[in-house]
Amino acid sequence: GAVVSQHPSRVICKSGTSVKIECRSLDFQATTMFWYRQFPKQSLMLMATSNEGSKATYEQGVEKDKFLINHASLTLSTLTVTSAHPEDSSFYICSASSGASQYFGPGTRLTVT
């Protein structure tokens, strides 16, 4: 089956620094990837849709200058949380689209101190 990886799985950073999270489709090409955020005991909230070779589409209320998304190849999308603050601490999950299905990565747990 299709496999999606994320790196890192966990990261702790200091307030004001930037963190980059990678999402890779390991055995298939994904023209579209999605980035979600999940706060404790809450559901997944879509942040943005990332299309290879074009600008990401952000959901309402998500700051595009704070959450930079790059989808430079058919197997890699990155999410950079810039000038992170404690309220950005969350579980960030990507998914990659292949045909009619979406496959989720294992998530990245970000803690901003």
Added chain:
Amino acid sequence: GQQVMQIPQYQHVQEGEDFTTYCNSSTTLSNIQWYKQRPGGHPVFLIQLVKSGEVKKQKRLTFQFGEAKKNSSLHITATQTTDVGTYFCAGQKGQGAQKLVFGQGTRLTINP
């Protein structure tokens, strides 16, 4: 915008009892998907329902998609401790690269 409501938010059962979670979309869906997330883990795909009135079974799990393609349910028969987790439905209006809208999830806990 599109909304997917899921109830109940929490459900606690004795091992061996049945469990059901319900999803309702504000708009007609092209398909609905179900995911299970264990504590500390990530969502794991369970199934996708596409056809109006569709019913699918996976061992003790029964999934239904409503005739109007706006609601769905997941029923677990004779729960086991391994069923513990949060179950999410997610609705999609198109296929493939269309975004998923997740329900709030139902957190299932089981008394052994």
